[in-house]
Amino acid sequence: MPTIGTPQIKLLERLCNATSVSGDEGEVRAIVLEEIKGHADEVRVDVLGNVLAIKKGTEKKRLRVMLSAHMDEIGFMLVADDGEGLFRFESIGGIDVRQLPGKAVLVGAEHVPGIIGARPIHLTSAEERKQKIPLDALRIDIGPGTSKVKPGDRATFATRFQRNGPSLMAKALDNRLGVVTLIELIKHAPAEIDLLAAFTVQEEIGTRGAKVAAYSLNPDIGIAVDATPANDLPDWDGDENTTYNTKIGLGPAIYVADNSTLSDPRLVRWLAGTGDAMKIPYQFRQPGSGGTDAGAIHKAQAGIPSISVSVPHRYSHTAISVARLEDWKNSLALLHAALTRLPPELLASDRA
C-alpha cells in the first residue's frame, strides 16, 4: 500500500527545490530515473525527454492504463543581455506579470541567484502604482562578475520548500505533487493493470510531451495526475464565492470537464465510486477553464478514454503555493484504490 510519509515528503522537497522549466526538465528527470530504478519492467526516455516506464500486472485480464505526471514547471527564459548583469526575460508557461516584481530567482544550470527588481515605494508615484509593470520593463538582475549566465538560460523562483504543520509550501507543487504520486504508484503498482507511467515534458506550454507519449504508448485509458488551483478564499465583499475551481482540504479533485477534455463519464463514475466505497474524500473540479495532459492524451491515435485527478493548491503559478498534506495523501489513496478495482470490462460498454 503506498503511503505519504517522511521519505515521500523529503522526495517532494527535493523535487520542488529542483529546477525544471518547460523544455529543460533534466534535473527532475534525473531524480525520477533514480527513484524508479528497479521498480519497472521497462524504462526509457523518448526524444522529447519524457520518461516512459512500464510495469506489467499479473491478473489475466488487464487494461493498459497510462498515468501522466508532468515534470516541467513554469518559469522564465533569459532573452537578452543588457549588460552589468541585467537580463531581459520572457515567461514560460502562464504567469501573471503582476506576480513578478520583487521576486528572487535562480538562473541556469548553476542556479545563480538573481532578482526581478522592483522600485522602492519612495521613488514611485501613486499613479504609477495603479498600473501593472509590463514584462519588457522588468529585468533579472544577477549583478556583475559572472559569465555563467547567458540568453537562453532558464530561471525559476528561488522559493525553498517548507512544511508547516498540515500544509506544504513550495514552488512547483504543480506538478511535483503529481510526480511523487506517480513514483509511488510505480513502486506499489497494482497487479490488476498494466501501468504505463509517463513523466511528461512541456505540459505548461501546450501538453507537448503527453501528445507524443500517448501516441507511442497507445493505452486503453489515460489519467492525468496533476495539481489544480483552489481559488477558495472568501469573496471580500461578502458574496458567496462561486468560482473557486476546487477547495483546499476537500480531497483530490476529479475532473468532469475542463477546457481541453470532456472526461469519459465511465471513468468519472469509476473514480467517484471508488471514493464512496473506500471512504476516501474527493471533490469535483468546477467545469470550465484550464487543461491537463489528458487534453492531448484523449485525442491520440483513434481516441483514448481519459480523465484527470489533481491535488488542489492555492496560489498556483506563483512563487509560492500551498497544498494540504491530507489532500495529497487522499489523491494517492484514491488513485491506487481505483486502479486495484478497475474492472477489465469497464470499456466493454459504449461511452455513456
Place this chain on the structure above:
Amino acid sequence: MKNLIQNLTETSGPSGYESVIREIIRAEIEPLGNEARVDALGNLIVHRGEMGKNGKRIMLAAHMDEIGLIATHIDGNGFVRFGSIGFVRPHTLVSARLQFANGTQGVVGLEPDIHATKLGTPSEYFIDVGATSPKDCPVKIGDVATFQRPFLDLGKRLVAKSMDDRIGCAVLIETLRSLKTTPHELYFVFTTQEEVGPRGALTSAFGIDPDIGLAVDVTLTGDTPKSSPMAISLGKGPAVKVKDSGMLADARIVDWMCTTAEKRHIPYQREVLESGSTDAMSIQVARSGVLAGCLSIPCRYVHTPSEMVDYEDVQNSVKLMVALLSAPVKW
C-alpha cells in the same frame, strides 16, 4: 423525413454526452442492414460498401453533439451557476428554458433580474430549477443541460434547436436509406464533440484512415436583414464549401461536388464562411492528410434555440450525397 428531423432535434445530447442521441441514430440505421460500432470517444461508425474498381475509402461525418451548459456550482439558495459547452451566444441565455440530462428542467435568470438593456457576462446568469438550497437541488456540479425548444414545421421551412448538426445526421441517415449501390468503401460517422474541437472527427478519422473526408454540417446565410454579406440563402440548394475559417476544401473535391450537382440538375451554392468550421477541418489533417470537403446545409440563426433550414435544401442535400457516393469519384 420531417418526423426523423423532429425526433433528432428534440433529443438532448451536448458534447461529451451523446449516448442518447447515438442510440436513436443507431435504431434508425440498424434496420437498413448496416454494421455499426462505437469507438473510444463515442463516435458511431457505420460501414457500407466494399472498395470496387475506381473506388475510394470515403468518410462522411455529421456531428451528434449540440452546444449546451454545464453546472459549475449550486449556491446557498439552490440556484445553479454554469459554464458553456461549445459556443453559446449570450443573448440566447436570456429567459432560456433548459433540460438537464437527468430530466430536471429549469429557466435561466440574470442578475439583477430583468436587465432591460445589458446582456451581462456569463457569470451573472444562473439557472433556476425551483430548488431552495443545495440539499433539495436535483442538479450537481458537472451535470449538463441543453436548450429546450419544440420542433416547428412551417411547411417549407423547419425550425428547431440543434439543427446544427442533427440536420446533417438526418441527411446521412436518409442517404444510407436511399443509397442503392456504391463503388466505394464508405464510413458514415456520427461524430462526437465537434462543438468543442472538433475532437471526435479527429480520432475517428485516424482510426478509419480515409482517402476522402466529407463533413455534412450547417452553414450560415446572408439572407436576413442587415446580415453580414454572404452569398448563401435558404432555398437555393445545398452549399458546396470552398473555405471556412478552419479549412480550405480541396479544389478537386469542390469540383467533383459542383460537377455532380450540375449533371443531376440539383441546385447548389458555393460557400465561403468567414467565421466557423466543421469536422472536415480535423479530418483534413488526420494521419498523413485527407482530401477533405464539406456539404453544407444553409441555416439561419445558428447557435440559437431556433435554427431554421429549408426543407427542399435538405432533400436536395440527400440527393446530392447519394449522387456523389453512387458513382466513381471524377475530377
